[in-house]
Amino acid sequence: MAEDSSSSQSFLRRYWEGYKEFWGERFSFLDNYSRFIKRDKPLPSWSDSDVEEFIASDPLHGPTLRTAREAVKISAVGGIIGAVSTAGVTWKYSRSLHGTALSLGAGAVFGWTFGQEVANHWLQLYRLDTMAAQVKFMEWWQNKVEGQ
Structure with a gap:
């Protein structure tokens, strides 16, 4: 049973990583703004x-x-x-x-x-x-x- 649990987590983790990569490529233009948005002190x-x-x-x-x-x-x-x-x-x-x-x-x-x-x-x-x-x-x- 523990084996099934770890394999399902790895499947979900792999699915999630693929999902993030897929949408990350499509929204890569948002990286242009990240240096203005992700600041310690906002503009x-x-x-x-x-x-x-x-x-x-x-x-x-x-x-x-x-x-x-x-x-x-x-x-x-x-x-x-x-x-x-x-x-x-x-x-x-x-x-x-x-x-x-x-x-x-x-x-x-x-x-x-x-x-x-x-x-x-x-x-x-x-x-x-x-x-x-x-x-x-x-x-x-x-x-x-x-x-x-």
């Missing part, structure tokens, strides 16, 4: 003026970051429109409070997603490396905060 918050200062100071990554911020605004508007419209239709036809709340949440998610797609095509984000711009901003912010 302080930044303001819009700090972001604008970076955009003005970096001619390569600044415009990309500005475009990414515009895309977030478009996505937020899509989320608001989706939430309000679906909740309004649900309330009009069902007068169900819990159904309206659920449709508000679902409409926000669907509207945000649709807004992201609109922004992606409208602003042609597929041509830009927005992750590199965000990482450069985080490096710039870290250097500015730490006084380097």
Whole structure:
């Protein structure tokens, strides 16, 4: 019986290691942010003026970051429109409070997603490396905060 227990643990351990390796490869881009997230002392918050200062100071990554911020605004508007419209239709036809709340949440998610797609095509984000711009901003912010 002890043999069965150890073999099942080794099977589970092997399965878990394979699982971690599989998803680790697919989310390896998160390693770009790990040096900013996994810090002993977190970076302080930044303001819009700090972001604008970076955009003005970096001619390569600044415009990309500005475009990414515009895309977030478009996505937020899509989320608001989706939430309000679906909740309004649900309330009009069902007068169900819990159904309206659920449709508000679902409409926000669907509207945000649709807004992201609109922004992606409208602003042609597929041509830009927005992750590199965000990482450069985080490096710039870290250097500015730490006084380097």
